[in-house]
Amino acid sequence: xxxxxxxxxxxxxxxxxxxxxxxxxxxxxxxxxxxxxxxxxxxxxxxxxxxxxxxxxxxxxxxxxxxxxxxxxxxxxxxxxxxxxxxxxxxxxxxxxxxxxxxxxxxxxxxxxxxxxxxxxxxxxxxxxxxxxxxxxxxxxxxxxxxxxxxxxxxxxxxxxxxxxxxxxxxxxxxxxxxxxxxxxxxxxxxxxxxxxxxxxxxxxxxxxxxxxxxxxxxxxxxxxxxxxxxxxxxxxxxxxxxxxxxxxxxxxxxxxxxxxxxxxxxxx
Ligand SMILES: [Zn+2]
Numbered sequence: 001x002x003x004x005x006x007x008x009x010x011x012x013x014x015x016x017x018x019x020x021x022x023x024x025x026x027x028x029x030x031x032x033x034x035x036x037x038x039x040x041x042x043x044x045x046x047x048x049x050x051x052x053x054x055x056x057x058x059x060x061x062x063x064x065x066x067x068x069x070x071x072x073x074x075x076x077x078x079x080x081x082x083x084x085x086x087x088x089x090x091x092x093x094x095x096x097x098x099x100x101x102x103x104x105x106x107x108x109x110x111x112x113x114x115x116x117x118x119x120x121x122x123x124x125x126x127x128x129x130x131x132x133x134x135x136x137x138x139x140x141x142x143x144x145x146x147x148x149x150x151x152x153x154x155x156x157x158x159x160x161x162x163x164x165x166x167x168x169x170x171x172x173x174x175x176x177x178x179x180x181x182x183x184x185x186x187x188x189x190x191x192x193x194x195x196x197x198x199x200x201x202x203x204x205x206x207x208x209x210x211x212x213x214x215x216x217x218x219x220x221x222x223x224x225x226x227x228x229x230x231x232x233x234x235x236x237x238x239x240x241x242x243x244x245x246x247x248x249x250x251x252x253x254x255x256x257x258x259x260x261x262x263x264x265x266x267x268x269x
Contacts, residue, residue, distance in 0.1 A: 001050050008205045009033035018046060022189065023196050025204075034204045038193045042186070044074035044170065045213045051163065052214055052248065053255050060159040064147040067159075067166045071139070072112055074170045075119040076105075077185055078177065082122040085181030098188065127176070133169060140165050164244035167214065171243060174215060213255070214247050 001018045005026060012030035016037065024037040051066030080101060087097030108114035116134065123131040136142060140162045146152040154162075174182075197206055 001046070001053065003039075003211065005035075005037050005207065005209065007031060007033055008035055008207055021192070022046075023193065035207050036196070036200055036204050037207045037209060038196070040186075040189065040208065040210050041213065042073075042077055042189070044070045044077055045215050047073060048167070048170070048215065049211075049213045049255050052252065055156070055159055055163060056252060056255070058156075060154055060156045061147060063159050064144060064154065064162060067163050068144045068148065071166045071170065072115065074173070075115055078173060079115070079118050079122045080105075080188070081177055081181030081185040082126050084184035084187075085126075085178055088180055088184060094184070094187070123173075138165070138169075160244070161241065164241040167244040167247065168241075170215065171247075212251055214251050 002015050003018060004013050005016050005024075006013055007026075007028040007030065010028060010031040010033065012028055014026055014029055016024050016026055018024075018039070022039045022041060024039070026035045026037055027033070028035070047066050047070035051063040051070060054060075054063035054066060083101045083104075084094070084097055087094070087101075108118055120131050120134060123129070133139075143154070143158065143162055147154055193208075200206060
């Protein structure tokens with residue numbers, strides 16, 4: 001996935017490929033100035049946006065893999081946020097808590113079934129409820145496996161349905177997460193950025209960016225009273241196709257703007 005970033009020296013637009021680390025070394029094509037662009041975005045957000053872009057561009061089959069990966073990475077984000085929230089509650093030092101978390105995650109990192117198990121327990125301990133949405137049907141697991149492992153060619157409508165299911169699940173869980181845990185989980189990325197920043201050679205400008213995305217806008221917007229999943233006791237429908245359609249309406253354009261702007265010099269900020 002590409003995005004357009006503005007040169008801090010001449011204001012020219014440069015097209016950059018999104019990096020796994022969210023850290024991008026950029027040399028301006030127009031003036032040659034060097035910049036390091038840090039994009040504040042969690043992996044599940046990047047993957048879900050990538051899936052949405054693929055869907056909008058007509059690559060329905062490719063979109064499925066990104067949506068599925070987004071859900072797995074969101075479960076990881078939830079587990080991390082929960083563990084760090086707990087550590088903060090018990091006044092454990094952040095670095096120590098993070099070290100223990102990283103060590104623990106290594107035991108499950110290569111097997112998604114183990115990660116799902118960790119998520120199930122984290123949800124139970126945090127919400128005091130069974131994660132009854134972890135059924136194959138509610139997760140769209142059969143559809144996902146048919147597409148990814150058996151080469152099934154899905155129709156766009158089927159992928160939209162799957163996207164709506166994943167979106168609804170992440171959106172509901174995200175709005176029920178406490179701000180402390182989310183902040184702590186995001187702090188991990190900030191720390192990685194800080195380490196990179198420290199090692200930047202002289203003459204390289206650091207640029208921090210926040211990109212619009214399917215989740216980000218909602219996460220930082222205040223949740224209207226009575227609208228959050230937490231206050232409704234989790235009764236919001238998991239597969240809320242309308243919520244995905246609304247988000248696509250509101251934010252879909254924000255995702256495609258990168259591509260449009262890449263071909264059009266001097267587009268709006
Ligand atoms: Zn420049």
